[in-house]
Amino acid sequence: MHTAPPDPANLFARRQQVAEALRAVLPARCVLAEPEDTRPYECDGLAAYRQLPMVVVLPDSEAQVIAIVNVCRQLQVPIVPRGAGTGLSGGAMPIADGVVLSTARLNQIIRMDAYSRTAVVQPGVRNLAISDAAARHDLYYAPDPSSQIACTIGGNVAENSGGVHCLKYGLTVHNVLRVRMVTIEGEVVELGGESLDAPGLDLLAVFIGSEGMLGIVTEVTVKLIPKPSTARVIMASFSEVGAGCNAVADLIAAGIIPAGLEMMDQTSARMVEPFCKAGYDTEAAAILLCEADGTPEEVEEDIARMTAVLQAAGASAIAVSQNEAERLRFWSGRKNAFPAAGRISPDYYCMDGTIPRKRLAEVLAGIARMETKYGLRCANVFHAGDGNLHPLILFDANQPDEFARAEAFGAEILAMSVEVGGTITGEHGVGIEKINSMCEQFTAQELEAFFAVKRAFDPLKLLNPDKAIPTLNRCADMGKMRVTGGVLKFPDLPRF
DSSP, X not given: OOOOOOOHHHHHHHHHHHHHHHHTTSOGGGEEOSHHHHGGGSOOSOTTSOOOOSEEEOOSSHHHHHHHHHHHHHHTOOEEEESSSOOSSSTTXXXXXXXXXXXXXXXXXXEEETTXXXXXXXXXXXXXXXXHHHGGGTEEOOOOOTTTTTOBHHHHHHHTOOOTTHHHHOOGGGXXXXXXXXXXXXXXXXXXXXXXXXXXXXXXXHHTTSTTSSOEEEEEEEEOEEOOSEEEEEEEEESSHHHHHHHHHHHHHTTOOOSEEEEEEHHHXXXXXXXXXXXXXXXXXXXXXXXXXXXXHHHHHHHHHHHHHHHHTTOSEEEEOOSHHHHHHHHHHHHTHHHHGGGTOSEEEEOOOBOOGGGHHHHHHHHHHHHHXXXXXXXXXXXXXGTBOOEEEEEOTTSTTHHHHHHHHHHHHHHHHHHTTOBSOSSSOOTTTTTTTHHHHOOHHHXXXXXXXXXXXXXXXXXXTTSSSOOHHHHHHHXXXXXXXXXXXXXXXXXX
């Protein structure tokens, strides 16, 4: 059980003890203990929350991962697994008296099989590197988060990452066949397999998206799919955000499953266009990017069908990519929306709620009202096809109270997502960012079920503790004055 960190006077001695024990089983270059060496690991992509780790370890092999786990278990030291640090929910934020275990050096593609269309990779392999290596076989790895040039497959497994093509091709959980991982007992376990199914409980699906709380990934087998011979993108402009949202539902209702279906509001388009010069219509209230892929004949037919639906839904303008360079340019704006936010705001806070597609217009109208309520702008860019919202709340951390307002704004967006039948995360994870929002969504009984799974894998609670699953006391403290439908959410817990 993780306890409160020691006071500073004791922390130095503890760091020396842990670093010495780790250096006894690892090469010295694999252990970082000085503050100037550990500072780069103090946060992930959610830089608003930071904590200097006690020690950072960078193993070169699975055997070294096992050795690290054994040392930490014996000394009762918490472990926070970390990939590339591109996560946006604070899931890789260190613990003051804990070890950060970086998988960055486990970066080898072990095997690529064009016949079975699979690749076996270590967790530190970058997402895009898999597709680059598979390209010579005319194959690629489908999940493509916006950070795919930097994010690693181990982190994708931890967060169940998606991307702009997840509507047609699925999330990480739909594209991973097998995970090899190290438990807190130092045991190597393989979940799933290279066949269509594996015996026993589906622990692979339990593990994917578990945010480093159940084990440490050392190897992943992913599915590869054939590269489509042709792909084209429609950029449709709408004079009203609601009309664009309704067009999303109309496309799906027509039986069309685009390879990608993304939406950006005017704020997003205007911040992205000078940055990427993607050719976006900056006068439109919203734009939709709809991709069709397959054979030339299939793409031609799908483009015609999608164009007809979009025109009927009220699109004010439609542009279709005429070549591969233009297709990539259309997507470049969407994939660079987050860094482009820096052009118009010193800071941004990215949320990650998922809602039913039919409620898109309603929720975006609600977010617009919240902009006035909190006095902050919000740029909306999201995976429209599966209702995964990514509102970018724009603020200035140097202004008193602005970050607090941004946090409250984000929490209200997530609460609204739950209210309309959605969930508080789609692909960014819970981490520390949304841990209070877990109390909005789940009952005491459901949270206890989560803890039961955690105990089964990690009875000592040493793997990424204090993340993702809130304690019931935390929920009681957070919601002691909260009444939903006339009913207190946790009536059995003390409220004061």
